[in-house]
Amino acid sequence: xLIKTHRDGFMDRIPSEITPRAVYRDxxxxxxxxxxxxxxxxxxxWAGRQAQAQMPGKHAAIAAARSALPGAVAADxxxxxxxxxxxxxxYEFGTxxxxxxxxxxxxxxxxxxxEIEGLVKKPAKYTLxxxxxxxxxxxxxxxxxxxxGWSMVIPWVGYSLGKLxxxxxxxxxxxxxxxxxxxxPKTMPFVGSxxxxxxxxxxxxxxxxxxxxxxxxxxxxxxxxxxxxGAPVRLVVPWKYGFKSAKSLVKIRFTDKEPRTAWxxxxxxxxxxxxxxNPDVDHPRWSQATERRIGEDGLFSRKRKTLxxxxxxxxxGQLYAGMDLKKNF
Numbered sequence: 001x002l003i004k005t006h007r008d009g010f011m012d013r014i015p016s017e018i019t020p021r022a023v024y025r026d027x028x029x030x031x032x033x034x035x036x037x038x039x040x041x042x043x044x045x046w047a048g049r050q051a052q053a054q055m056p057g058k059h060a061a062i063a064a065a066r067s068a069l070p071g072a073v074a075a076d077x078x079x080x081x082x083x084x085x086x087x088x089x090x091y092e093f094g095t096x097x098x099x100x101x102x103x104x105x106x107x108x109x110x111x112x113x114x115e116i117e118g119l120v121k122k123p124a125k126y127t128l129x130x131x132x133x134x135x136x137x138x139x140x141x142x143x144x145x146x147x148x149g150w151s152m153v154i155p156w157v158g159y160s161l162g163k164l165x166x167x168x169x170x171x172x173x174x175x176x177x178x179x180x181x182x183x184x185p186k187t188m189p190f191v192g193s194x195x196x197x198x199x200x201x202x203x204x205x206x207x208x209x210x211x212x213x214x215x216x217x218x219x220x221x222x223x224x225x226x227x228x229x230g231a232p233v234r235l236v237v238p239w240k241y242g243f244k245s246a247k248s249l250v251k252i253r254f255t256d257k258e259p260r261t262a263w264x265x266x267x268x269x270x271x272x273x274x275x276x277x278n279p280d281v282d283h284p285r286w287s288q289a290t291e292r293r294i295g296e297d298g299l300f301s302r303k304r305k306t307l308x309x310x311x312x313x314x315x316x317g318q319l320y321a322g323m324d325l326k327k328n329f
Contacts, residue, residue: 001238067170077142079152083294085226089146089194090247092181093228099190100228106187107248109232118254119174122167128232132218134167135159139222140215143310145277146242149303151291156236157219162210170206170254177209178202178259179235180251196262202246203259204237205319213238213315239309239316241275272329276320279306281329 090100093107112128138159145151165177183199185191191198208214215236218225224229230247237244243263253259263271270284279289290303309316320328 008074022132062126068072076141076143076153078155079222079293080295084152084154084220085229087150087294088228089242090182090228090230091193092191092198092200095195101226102225103189106189107182107227107231108184108187109227109248112232112250114233114249115251116168116254117163117251118178119171119256121169121171124168128218131164131216131233136165137218142213142215142236142238142244144236144238145243145291145306145310149286149288149291150294151304152294154220155222156215156217157222158215158217158236160212161214161216161235162212164216164252165206165210168254173256174254175206176255176258177204177206178251178253178255179204179246181246181247182212182248182250193264197265198262199250200246200262201233201259202244202261204244206254208237208316211319213312239277239312240276243271244275266270274320274325274328276325276329277306277310278325278329279309280310281326 086101087097088100089097090104093100093103110128113125114128114131115123115125117123136159137157139155139157141153141155143151143153179202181200181202182188183191204214215238217230217234217236218232220226220229225234230245233249234247235245236248258273261271261273264273275287282288289306291306292301292303305314
């Protein structure tokens with residue numbers, strides 16, 4: 001199954017956006033429930049499988065799936081679910097990569113609401129069920145890179161954030177979108193630590209938020225999001241470094257000023273507002289010219305050359321036309 005493409009060719013059929021058959025089958029069942037007007041039942045069915053979704057090895061068949069598209073390369077095979085759900089950055093649950101999988105079981109994801117506020121004509125507070133009902137679900141496989149030279153290929157389940165943006169009708173003065181994550185010290189043991197300013201905040205320009213690649217995600221590998229991966233709803237911005245994709249969203253704010261993000265507050269010289277994947281802009285403490293794919297990190301495995309915009313230049317390059325990407329990093 002191929003992801004739907006836009007008629008103008010903006011979303012071209014690239015190997016990283018091919019849906020494995022196993023994912024499609026699982027998603028097809030949910031879509032049938034959605035079509036029947038019982039999104040709540042679909043979510044309940046998902047939630048009932050959440051614990052199983054976090055069991056190692058459950059998605060081995062999906063991880064082993066290869067695209068049938070001619071020209072697809074092994075470089076774009078799906079990361080094993082076990083790796084994608086056990087090697088995470090989620091500082092609310094600890095700073096070690098293994099901490100979120102160990103500690104995030106305390107996160108309470110029901111009930112859940114996301115508040116839309118700021119420079120919009122239709123501010124609102126959406127339940128998770130409301131958000132799911134906004135659009136038919138899609139499945140996409142994105143390369144998602146983080147900041148320390150490692151990457152994953154994850155099949156996310158969700159829809160383009162632009163669907164929600166259109167519904168709330170931004171005012172003409174809205175230039176940016178700010179994303180606020182849950183910060184609950186009762187269920188998130190590292191909230192209150194000095195490592196970051198809480199709650200976790202991220203931001204995009206409004207044209208970035210409207211790009212079809214920007215995803216509001218509710219699941220991965222055909223299941224609800226595991227807690228450690230940002231349950232129950234998160235942002236996915238695949239051409240930027242992983243920390244831009246804020247997890248466990250509770251508020252989306254439209255503003256006329258560039259938001260101050262959690263990492264820019266912590267270290268502005270290291271983490272710029274745009275944070276586009278760029279092999280020509282090194283982090284002050286390490287090179288970003290190459291990356292290593294999780295699951296291919298053996299002693300003698302070769303690093304990959306980092307691709308500008310994580311390989312999505314045809315889809316997003318025009319957003320930054322005329323900008324100095326070394327200055328606006």
